[in-house]
Amino acid sequence: MTAAGANPTVSGVDSTGPAIETHGLTKNFKARVAVSGVDLTVPRACAFGFLGPNGAGKTTLIRTILGLTSATSGTAQLLGHPMPRERTAALLRVGAIVEEPRFYPHLTGRENLQVVAAAREPESSVRIGPALARVGLAARADERVGAYSMGMRQRLGVARCLIADPLLLILDEPMNGLDPAGIQEFREMVAALVGEGRTVFLSSHLLDEVEKTCEMVAIIDQGRILTQGSVADIAGAGRRVVRLRCGAPAAAAIALKDHPSVQSVHQEEGVLEVTLSTTAGAETDEAVADVVRRLVAGGVQVYGVEGQRVSLEQRFLELTSRFETSA
Template sequence: MNKIIETNGLVKKYKKTTVVNQLNLSVEEGDIYGFLGPNGAGKTTTIRMLLGLIKPTAGEIQIFGKSLAKHRVQILSQVGSLVEYPSYYGNLTGYENLEAIHQLLRMKDKRKIDEVLTIVGLTKAKDKLVKHYSLGMKQRLGIGLALLNSPKLLILDEPTNGLDPAGIQEIRELIKDLPSSYGITVMISSHLLSEVDQMANKVGIIHEGQFIFQDHIQELRKKSTGNISMRVNDPHLARTILHKDGLNVSLNGKNELMIHEHEDSKIAYIADKLIRQQLAVYRIQEEKRSLEDIFLEITHKGGEVS
């Protein structure tokens, strides 16, 4: 796959404070890349560097295989962005807002405005004053403004921030459709893994300016594999029996057996063995860590996923 964004040793310092530290970012064509981290982790600073709004202290940024430092205008003409809250004219309609940007970009074909309205689902509201839009509609209009120049890359900074569940769902469905339907690679920053999990195929997690995870989201999901807990009438005896059989088990704080095996056949074997030893098995259940739990764990530790 073609690399759309690639950074090498990206650093941003403000006086003695290092906000972004040796960041090696990799976004491939067709990705929905979730850029995650707690507030203050360096996400927005990184995005501002990618958009040429601030200069890196050190390191290199390549977008579409070209150096941003050397080809800034050419690159950014193919990039759409929404950083923080969208800018719009409240006393103009949705259509008129898009028309204003259309003229600023010196675009000739006005059919692009209607196309964008369709993409962001605002065709029916195009003649409504934007000051009467809901927050979700304003956010969709902001994304529409970013799509007006037919970008190859769309960078969104916290696009669901402050939205209600319905608005979040609208933005999520819109973003998910962009790579497959319009060939647009998307980079989306967020501090909520649960949100990104429903959109992204690749995730980078940043903490205190450094990457602590970057890979396909399936690799992160594998980390959520939990343990099997088993409630029996005599957990200490059960543990002794299973240890003699070479099985990896322990007791938790609830005095339940924790079975560190995941194959169905192993669980069935353990249950059958305990029953044959005249022990009563009351309950067997899987205890999985959510992706959000993993995210909180690794960002609090500031280290790799365990």
């Protein structure tokens, strides 16, 4: 996949309002609630990650937003168009992969895109070549899709989205089957698409890749949105962990047992892992300084202090585990 290619800028961009917006969106399957009262806002021109455990409601929410299944209650808008009432107008500028992309295996990659383009505006056919080049399939475009690997079919799915010249791409697990080089190329392509003013809504279980690819994220579990916002803010809201190298870890653990900012202390191979109950910034800095002061005052030599970075994956596990416990 290449950053250059199909469309250097988005034509006819209407940048007013969110790309996706839902209020109280609910989808029930008889007695089972698959999506429950979801309020979701996806800004324009950003890469937005959508995360959740298996069965959390990710694909059901995507299908409901796209009008592929009807909502039980609540509202949804795509590019300012109420769904499903203005579905046709909205989907003219939306490209979507829902679950694994399907193609005619006896046709080539190019021929599959030609079938799709024939049902769209005439300009779609002109975009086929650039779209194939952009996803790195130009050299394999005239081979039958039946011989494609899973990663190649994923690339072809993205190319199929691009022939619509989309303002919004909704991609469900698009990195499945991609090798490390392919994932890096995909990440670069998403950045280029966002740079053109497009919005990429990316549902994935690859949390590390979402953290590297997306600026914003929402986490869903059991059909409910647990949190949404910038990746930095959500990861930064997680637990604060400091690793201390000290001369007497056992004595240090006892000394910190009743510290007001210390949530827990774990000792491993001469290193003390201290989990703080503070929020980010100055409060955490002051707590770390006070922890060190208390240890030194108690006669414990401190050789090193290292803050442990909280990843999106750690924050995801904290949120979903806590939700599971309280449910």
